[in-house]
Amino acid sequence: MNYRHAFHAGNFADLVKHATLINLLKGLLSHEAPLLVIDTHAGRGLYDLAGMEAKKSGEAEAGVSRLMAARNFPGEFAGLTAALKRLNGPGGVRRYAGSPWLIAEALRSNDELIACELRVDEHAALRQLMQARSNVRTLCADGFKVVADRLPSTGRPLILIDPPFELASDYQRIVETLMWVQGRNRSALALVWLPLKDLETLDAFLRDLEDGVSAPLIVAETRMRPLSDPMKMNGCALVAMNAPNALQGQMSAICDWTAKALGQDGEARVYAL
Numbered sequence: 001m002n003y004r005h006a007f008h009a010g011n012f013a014d015l016v017k018h019a020t021l022i023n024l025l026k027g028l029l030s031h032e033a034p035l036l037v038i039d040t041h042a043g044r045g046l047y048d049l050a051g052m053e054a055k056k057s058g059e060a061e062a063g064v065s066r067l068m069a070a071r072n073f074p075g076e077f078a079g080l081t082a083a084l085k086r087l088n089g090p091g092g093v094r095r096y097a098g099s100p101w102l103i104a105e106a107l108r109s110n111d112e113l114i115a116c117e118l119r120v121d122e123h124a125a126l127r128q129l130m131q132a133r134s135n136v137r138t139l140c141a142d143g144f145k146v147v148a149d150r151l152p153s154t155g156r157p158l159i160l161i162d163p164p165f166e167l168a169s170d171y172q173r174i175v176e177t178l179m180w181v182q183g184r185n186r187s188a189l190a191l192v193w194l195p196l197k198d199l200e201t202l203d204a205f206l207r208d209l210e211d212g213v214s215a216p217l218i219v220a221e222t223r224m225r226p227l228s229d230p231m232k233m234n235g236c237a238l239v240a241m242n243a244p245n246a247l248q249g250q251m252s253a254i255c256d257w258t259a260k261a262l263g264q265d266g267e268a269r270v271y272a273l
Contacts, residue, residue: 005164009047010060010096012262013236015067015080016222016254017193018102020238021160022079023250024191025106028158035111036157038150040143040177041164042100042115044125046087049096060096066262068093073261074253099160100126104136111135114150116143144173153185156242162193171205178241179212186215189242196235198227206239210273215241217273220251224263235259235266239273248272 008014028035049060067073068081083105087097097105100115107113113136117123123140130136139146147159159181163170174192181188196202206219223235238255240247252270259266 004053005043005098006047006051006053007057008059009054009098010049010064010093011057012059012063012222012224012258013193013195013233014096015063015077015262016220016236016238016258017162018097018099019077019080019254020220020240020247020251021099021191022083022102022106023076023254024158024189024240024243024247025103026079027244027246028156028189029106029108029111031156033155035107036152036155037103037107037111037113037160038143038147038157039100039103039113039115039160039162040147041162042117042126042138042143043098044117044122045098045101045115045129047096047098048094050094054096060093063262064093064096070261074257076250076253077257099162100130100136100138103160104130104133107135109135113137114139114146116141116146118142144177147177148180151181151184151188154187155185156187156189157185159188159190161190165195171201172208175205175208175212178209181241182213182215187242190240191243192239192241194237194239195233196221196223196227196237197233198230201230202237206273209239213241216243217241218243218248218251219269219271219273220255221269222255222259222263222266223268224259224266226265235263
């Protein structure tokens with residue numbers, strides 16, 4: 001599969017992931033200590049919602065466009081909607097912000113972002129986007145390997161893991177990476193995004209994760225429709241490691257609204273593993 005996130009930017013899964021990320025960052029940045037964030041699969045950073053890819057899929061129309069037009073979304077979406085308004089100005093949402101842009105906007109001058117993107121063309125766009133930000137480093141590299149090379153043994157760094165799942169081995173690499181992170185720095189936090197197609201794939205991943213990682217884990221499932229067709233992306237899941245206590249409630253609000261407001265007979269499930 002030749003994955004391009006431009007087809008999916010601003011869809012329901014991005015809303016869940018990015019609203020959760022912004023709430024998590026807000027909590028971490030309330031502390032004085034500098035924060036290091038490693039984004040393992042950063043993408044290009046900004047996406048044109050008027051472009052051919054976004055128009056062809058229609059996922060942004062069913063996702064971020066409906067969020068921005070809604071009047072009843074919970075306060076946990078306020079950080080994301082405010083960031084998108086700053087990016088776009090008046091006149092609607094023409095561009096959607098990826099995780100590196102949202103992280104960079106939130107960080108203070110003494111914080112640092114390492115944004116990894118393995119695709120040469122996507123990294124070139126990301127590097128150009130971030131070139132004026134002195135506390136952002138972009139690497140055209142395998143993000144899993146960068147975590148192994150760059151994660152400090154002290155502090156509370158945050159690792160965002162959001163692979164395209166082009167390879168079945170991505171699931172195992174996530175487990176191996178979180179096991180390594182736990183051994184390297186027991187205070188490190190991680191936020192992992194996964195597609196939700198069928199329960200067996202998710203359950204197998206969670207079993208492996210539970211067997212290998214002893215740190216506290218929170219799982220948030222956003223089921224947009226019944227999990228009856230494993231060929232479709234029927235929802236998404238987030239796994240947070242060492243998350244602040246407030247995050248579970250925030251994830252519940254985000255996932256529940258997304259599933260019920262944007263889904264078809266959707267439901268959310270948030271629980272400790």
